[in-house]
Amino acid sequence: MGKDLADEYPLARTRYAEAADILGFDLAKVSFEGPEEELRQTRATQPALYVHSCVVAELLAERDILPVAAAGHSLGEYSALCAGGALSFADGLDLVKERAEAMQQAAETNPGTMAAIVGLDDDVLREICREAEGVGVVVPANFNSPGQTVISGAVDAVRKAMEIARAKGAKMVRELPVSGAFHSPQMRPAADRLAKALAAARLSAPRITVISNVTARPHTDSDSMRRLLAEQLLSPVRWTDTLRVLAGMSDMRWIEVGSGNVLSGLLKRTITGATATPVGTVQDLNKIVTES
Numbered sequence: 528m529g530k531d532l533a534d535e536y537p538l539a540r541t542r543y544a545e546a547a548d549i550l551g552f553d554l555a556k557v558s559f560e561g562p563e564e565e566l567r568q569t570r571a572t573q574p575a576l577y578v579h580s581c582v583v584a585e586l587l588a589e590r591d592i593l594p595v596a597a598a599g600h601s602l603g604e605y606s607a608l609c610a611g612g613a614l615s616f617a618d619g620l621d622l623v624k625e626r627a628e629a630m631q632q633a634a635e636t637n638p639g640t641m642a643a644i645v646g647l648d649d650d651v652l653r654e655i656c657r658e659a660e661g662v663g664v665v666v667p668a669n670f671n672s673p674g675q676t677v678i679s680g681a682v683d684a685v686r687k688a689m690e691i692a693r694a695k696g697a698k699m700v701r702e703l704p705v706s707g708a709f710h711s712p713q714m715r716p717a718a719d720r721l722a723k724a725l726a727a728a729r730l731s732a733p734r735i736t737v738i739s740n741v742t743a744r745p746h747t748d749s750d751s752m753r754r755l756l757a758e759q760l761l762s763p764v765r766w767t768d769t770l771r772v773l774a775g776m777s778d779m780r781w782i783e784v785g786s787g788n789v790l791s792g793l794l795k796r797t798i799t800g801a802t803a804t805p806v807g808t809v810q811d812l813n814k815i816v817t818e819s
Contacts, residue, residue, distance in 0.1 A: 528566075528786050529579045530559040531809045532586070539582045542616065546578050549620050554578060569634070569706055573602050573627035574620060580606035580785035581616050583806055587784070590816050596736040596776060598769045600790060601669070601710070602626075604740050604759065610784070611733035613752065618729050622756075625724040629717035630760065634707025636716065641668060641679040641705050642689050646698030652676045655695065659688035668710035669764045672796040677703070679711040714760040722757040736776065743768035767797055774798045782806055782815070 532539040533555060543555040557566055558575045565571055580603065587593075588610075599607035602623065609619045644652060652667050656678060659665045663681030665688045670676055678688055685708075689700045708714065730749040737746050741755045743765040770793070773779075781803035783790045791803035806815055 528558045528575060528807075529555075529582065532579075532582055532812075533559070535809050536582075536586060538585060538589070542578055542582050542585075545617060546574060546620060549617060550574055550624055569631040570624075570627045573623050573630075576602055576786060577606055577609075577620060577623045579807065581609050581619070583784045583812070584610040585616075586812055587782070587806065587815075590812075590819075592782070592815065592819055594735055594782075595779060596738070596773055597733075598738040598773060599740075600766055601740065601759070601764050603785070603790075604737075604756070606785065607737050608730075608733060608746070608752075611735045611737040612731070613733040613737065613746065613749075614728070614730050622721075622724055622728055626717070626721050626760075629720040630707060630709065630714060632720075633714050633717035634709075637708070637713045638682060639664075639680055639708025639711065639713045640682045640685050641677055641703045641708065642685050643675070643677050643699070643701050643703055644689070644692045644697050645675050645700075647674065647676070647692060647695060649676060651695060652678065652692075655688050655691045656680075658691055659684050662687045664708070664712055666711050667763045668708075670767045671764075672767055672770075672793045675793070675796070679708045680713065681708065710760065710763055712761060718757045718760040721760060722753070725753040725756055728753070738769045738772055740764045740766075740769070743772055766793060770794055770797045770801075774801060780804070 546554040557571050597607035597610050605619050605623050656665045663684035665680030665684035668677045668679035692700050732748050739746050739755045740759050741762045746752050783803045783805040786807050788805040791805050794801050794803050
């Protein structure tokens with residue numbers, strides 16, 4: 528992830544060198560060479576995704592492909608805020624480092640899991656979580672697209688909710704290979720720790736529209752941004768609503784910046800007729816520049 532960009536562009540090499548200084552380990556080596564087990568650790572995964580996305584966004588900006596609005600799914604909100612001028616690359620990575628370490632510590636202290644459920648309405652999922660609460664904490668964590676939701680919480684409670692979802696006719700129910708119950712009350716220690724880092728961080732109102740995961744509305748000022756970024760760890764990612772808000776703004780070109788094309792698929796399932804162009808490699812970058 529990101530190796531071809533670093534091989535090709537000095538800007539990418541500079542950002543990965545900065546990341547190593549901030550993180551205290553060689554993110555480039557882990558991102559480019561693995562091992563996968565190390566890259567999958569939250570402390571490495573989150574910085575790797577953030578740096579890659581920010582590098583791609585900067586390379587696009589250098590080529591006059593600039594966003595009029597931005598949003599990011601969970602961790603991606605930090606990349607979106609960086610692209611929107613609300614925080615610098617380095618300040619954003621400092622926060623991502625703190626976020627990743629806090630979430631990993633919370634997950635180790637209070638084990639949990641997450642599960643994807645397809646084919647049930649959001650209100651049905653909320654009711655399922657309420658039915659399973661007798662076993663433990665379980666809540667909706669990601670409203671990804673119509674009929675596709677992720678739940679999060681204590682292991683036994685999530686598995687009970689999975690059983691109920693199957694009984695109610697879900698098309699697909701699958702436990703996810705994650706290290707904790709993210710976007711749930713089990714992340715309270717992480718949210719409290721992150722809030723302290725956010726209080727000291729340099730943030731400003733974005734220059735463009737950047738949508739909050741928590742509210743599915745634009746960020747407006749640095750104080751509310753600090754509160755919402757901490758609250759994000761406890762709250763569901765309202766991605767379906769976020770895409771609808773963006774789609775209602777104006778006729779625009781959608782670009783998925785970073786690794787993979789998962790968000791492009793969610794867009795296609797949420798907004799009729801909308802398609803996104805994923806950009807995460809040198810080849811992707813050259814293609815979109817040629818088309819622009």
